[in-house]
Amino acid sequence: MDSPTNMTPFVKCLIFAVVCLIIGGNCGDHSLDRRTNIAKRSDKNTYYNIYSKINAMEKDLKNLETKLLKRTKMLRQVLQSVIEMDSNLGLSDENLKKEGKLASKKNAVGFTTKLPSTTYRSTSSIIRGSPILYNGGNAYNGTVFTCPSPGLYLFDVSLLSITKNNGIWIYKNSQQLTLAWAGGDPQKNGASVSAAVWLDVGDQVYLRPLRSSLYIDGNSAFTGVKIN
Template identity: 85%
Template sequence: MDSPTNMTPFVKCLIFAVVCLIIGGNCGDHSLDRRTNIAKRSDKNTYYNIYSKINAMEKDLKNLETKLLKRTKMLRQVLQSVIEMDSNLGLSDENLKKEGKLASKKNDTAVGFTTKLSGSYNSTSSIIQGSTILFNGGNAYNGTLFTCPSPGLYLFHVSVLTYTHPGGIWIYKNSQQLTLAYASYIPPFNGAAVSAAVWLDVGDQVYLRPYSSPFSLHGNSAFTGVKVH
């Protein structure tokens, strides 16, 4: 065989080309394998990233569902509390209405009155008139006489302011004198007060008469009666 120095230029070129092809083939194969491995790793990373994102989204969704359930439960509790409060308020309104009706019935059945007194009287047989009736439970006082609507113990009170000296007022039951409010002279007015507790039957009458005449009353004098038992 010829030595390398004796090779023709054509043979040298041919050998060089073969060597390059061999080296290039090895490099190409190595490069292809490398690219394939990189692609495989890239596919694995992409798959891993998508799976991780799906897991994260599922966890977020579960958290949202949990929060939604908690808020729904809280809203139900609040709604239940509101319903209970509304129900209690409704009961309170009904109770207030009932209490108001009971109070109204009590006021309707309560027997008693208060009236202011005034006027001038020229006879001790005159009945003193009420000028302004402030209260008249049971409508038993007509501005002149109190007529007993039901049997029981009653209390009557009269307070006198008079320009007359001396002067006073008798409390009468039917034709019976009960008690006297007698005023001595203390300028410019005489003043006195008296009470009487008395048992009355249905139809008994209580009223006022002057102690003396002529007799004149100041407008702030008053007469009160009430059933106590």
């Protein structure tokens, strides 16, 4: 084999080219391996970051679900409380209405009575009532209405009689108020009259005949009621 000093320039150039190719190949291989490792590390970092984000999102979602469940439970409790309150208010309103009706009925003052078939011989007689059909406040005792509370009252008397030219007075204490006067045919007499009057506690209202010998048919009636 020729020594390097005896090599031709062409051979020297060829050997130099081969050496360069070998060195360049090794350098390329090392560069490729390095790039591959960097790529792998980048892939690992990217995968780790995505996984971490997914875990964080799952935790946030669970927290939101927990909060939503708590709020739903609270809303149900509030709704139940509102329903119970509404039911109680409804019952209270009904009770108040019932109590109001009972109170109104208890405090109502008025009466209606029939006047039994009777002939009265004196104008000083007080005309009796029986049976008593209604007696709110128990202010009518069968002969006299005694005012239990001050206010405006309305009284009415309807008379059926076979007595000619006679009638009934409505009295307040000793004062004559209005007269139901029946005249004409003794077989068909009838009359009615009303009186609105202010009464104070203790004032009395009652009926008296206009004249003596007044016959009253049993279908006659006397009514009084507090209107204000």
